[in-house]
Amino acid sequence: MKVSVGTDVVGMADRFDASWGYAIADHPTFGSQIPAYITQSFKGELRVEALWTTDNVFHQNASPSGGDLPVKTITIEETDTTSPTPVKKTWTFTGRMERWEKSGQADQFVICRFVLHLNAEPTPA
């Protein structure tokens, strides 16, 4: 697994979780126990957890520029190692980095986590 923010590779990415979808609202109607279902707006996020290394600069993406958080593209390259020939698939996520976390402990490693608030459905290629 290889995670990149723009062209910068997150050197020690350990884990990611992505979720996205369109909410469905149930609208009950008079006299019927089966509601109508209304598709609502898109919502999604990508969470990445990585070891913090001193050359990382990703925290800068959680800072607004001109009042707006910049839209970042994150690609996640997966390799299916069980295939006879390793198959690679790259997922592309776009959105704004809405939360940044960094935690550490004395004599231990430092971990960073960030959440990308998606602005579109991710696409695999």
Place this chain on the structure above:
Amino acid sequence: MPKTEEEKIAAIIKILEKWPKDCPNRPTLIQVLQHPEMLHSELGDPGIATLTSTLGTVELYHIENPRETLPLKLGESEIFGKHGDIFQYGGDKSDRLDLVGFIDSSSEYDALKSTLKTMRQGQGANVIAVTVRFGASVYINSVNYWIGEIEIDPEAGTGVFHAHYRIPCIKRD
């Protein structure tokens, strides 16, 4: 009324075919067989409410709240110089019915914006009759109403033709 199972299924299919083809919440046959109350009627009208006049018919498929008000006019007047001598009067006013619901397709939007408006323009000479059904029972059965100011209120974050509406009706007495 359909009597045999065969007749019932034929009637259900006939009602389903009257639903707008572009309605994403058009019931499927299997849904209706499991929940027959979804069709509101076995007699042929597909909507929860039907508004009809000689100028057209509008079916309302997604009514959430057919709210009724039974208004009354009450008043009193005091006579100057006569303490405690109050004249009170009162009387029923025409019943109100607010049809509150939503549309989820282009054809339902057109029915409100075009057909119902045309019916309203001619409602002086062409009386609009309103029927409202609770499940399969008709509890407001072809009662004549004046149609008032129609509101269409689209909802943020959903498709173009998802909008709440309110159709105020005043009974013709």
